[in-house]
Amino acid sequence: MSTRVDGKLLMFDYQRITKWAEFQQDACAKFLADIVSIPSISRDEGKVVQRIAEEMKAAKFDSVEIDDFGNVIGRIGKGSHVIAFDAHIDTVDVGAAELWEGRDPFEARIENGILYGRGASDQKGGMAALVYAGKGIKELALEGDWQVVIVGSVSEEDCDGLCWQYLVREGVVKPEVVVLTEPTEVSLYRGHRGRMEIEVSTSGVSCHGSAPERGDNAIYKMAPIVQEIAQLNERLATDAFLGKGTVTISEIRSTSPSLCAVADGCTIHLDRRLTKGETKETALNEIKALPSVKKHKADVRLLEYREPTWRGTVYPTESYFPAWVMDEDSPAVRAGCTAHEKLFGEPVRVGRWGFSTNGVATAGLLGIPSIGFGPASETHAHAPTDQLPIRHLPRAIAFYMVYPEVYISMSGE
Numbered sequence: 001m002s003t004r005v006d007g008k009l010l011m012f013d014y015q016r017i018t019k020w021a022e023f024q025q026d027a028c029a030k031f032l033a034d035i036v037s038i039p040s041i042s043r044d045e046g047k048v049v050q051r052i053a054e055e056m057k058a059a060k061f062d063s064v065e066i067d068d069f070g071n072v073i074g075r076i077g078k079g080s081h082v083i084a085f086d087a088h089i090d091t092v093d094v095g096a097a098e099l100w101e102g103r104d105p106f107e108a109r110i111e112n113g114i115l116y117g118r119g120a121s122d123q124k125g126g127m128a129a130l131v132y133a134g135k136g137i138k139e140l141a142l143e144g145d146w147q148v149v150i151v152g153s154v155s156e157e158d159c160d161g162l163c164w165q166y167l168v169r170e171g172v173v174k175p176e177v178v179v180l181t182e183p184t185e186v187s188l189y190r191g192h193r194g195r196m197e198i199e200v201s202t203s204g205v206s207c208h209g210s211a212p213e214r215g216d217n218a219i220y221k222m223a224p225i226v227q228e229i230a231q232l233n234e235r236l237a238t239d240a241f242l243g244k245g246t247v248t249i250s251e252i253r254s255t256s257p258s259l260c261a262v263a264d265g266c267t268i269h270l271d272r273r274l275t276k277g278e279t280k281e282t283a284l285n286e287i288k289a290l291p292s293v294k295k296h297k298a299d300v301r302l303l304e305y306r307e308p309t310w311r312g313t314v315y316p317t318e319s320y321f322p323a324w325v326m327d328e329d330s331p332a333v334r335a336g337c338t339a340h341e342k343l344f345g346e347p348v349r350v351g352r353w354g355f356s357t358n359g360v361a362t363a364g365l366l367g368i369p370s371i372g373f374g375p376a377s378e379t380h381a382h383a384p385t386d387q388l389p390i391r392h393l394p395r396a397i398a399f400y401m402v403y404p405e406v407y408i409s410m411s412g413e
Helices: 014-023 025-036 046-058 120-139 162-169 218-234 280-288 291-295 331-344 359-365 392-411
Strands: 002-005 008-012 063-066 072-076 081-088 109-111 114-116 146-153 177-180 194-203 246-255 265-274 299-302 370-372 387-389
Touching (some): 008 392, 014 025, 014 120, 014 331, 014 392, 025 046, 025 109, 025 114, 025 392, 046 063, 046 072, 046 120, 072 120, 081 120, 081 392, 114 120, 120 146, 120 387, 120 392, 146 392, 177 359, 194 218, 194 359, 218 246, 218 265, 218 291, 265 280, 280 291, 280 299, 331 370, 331 392, 359 370, 387 392
Parallel strands (some): 081 146, 081 177
Antiparallel strands (some): 109 114, 114 387, 194 265, 194 299, 246 265
């Protein structure tokens, strides 16, 4: 329990909380193994949503619901401050089966203190720790002038942040701060680069392949554009914290009447990573200004995502996900640092993700203060080595249990 005077936190039984979390390690790991063993590739998360809802109810959450988008949402408390925690519960597919070295990606197993399986790191470990943090808040009666909203979000791997665009814009959740539980190796993260999905297309005229001079090959028009995009990558802006903006071609395809004909169309897909200061407009204009793009009148367009969730909801959005950074002196970051030091007796490492998270929506598009703290390492995300150290779970549980009270205390200073 805590004692407050003039709205400031004076005491919190951090040792009791860490001991409780440590005691829950095996039960939390078992729950994590359960949900790792339920395949939940993006837009097919229904079964794992039901399993998480079941666990939230067993943990005595005040309410548990599944919204029309398909997210599972557990709530605890009735205070005036809304503190949200997010864990996306969808995964990418398994890729080449032989890379898993004979292991079933959806048969979670524990070896030498490590839990292996698809989604262990990215990011069902965060979800499991959140459910047990909610259980701890209830069992230890850690009440305050706040309510905790724990979201198991869907379709993140398909379109990061879309779930939170829906949650906030449709009035399902209106938090004043969001804790993202993507893997950070139980360190504190305060931002990452953004990204865009861009396509560039050239047009030509098809003809029989035996006489290519009669046509106008769209692939040949694309060839110098490919080279200029590689050169553009080398001169993109950089930021001391977020790192360098990048652009790479992740797919190239063409159209023609047959394989015995000159291509009448060619399209490349660009993965554009945005650092601080780069915007949708600047990134598109850089491509449009390339000499070969202008010479061949190539079409440059920002893509749109409009796929249905597992519940059939379509919520269209541009494939633009801005970079975001929280200031080190912000209440959200300072509260995370304080919570960690009080719990574990040492400063927390503060860093950033290399990949993208739902923070592109919470912080980047919607302006909600957001931080990251999660078990596992992002180096194993999307890889056949997908794994989570079991010892990370109690640290994450304890952090999630105390963060709401610490944040409310420090944000009022």
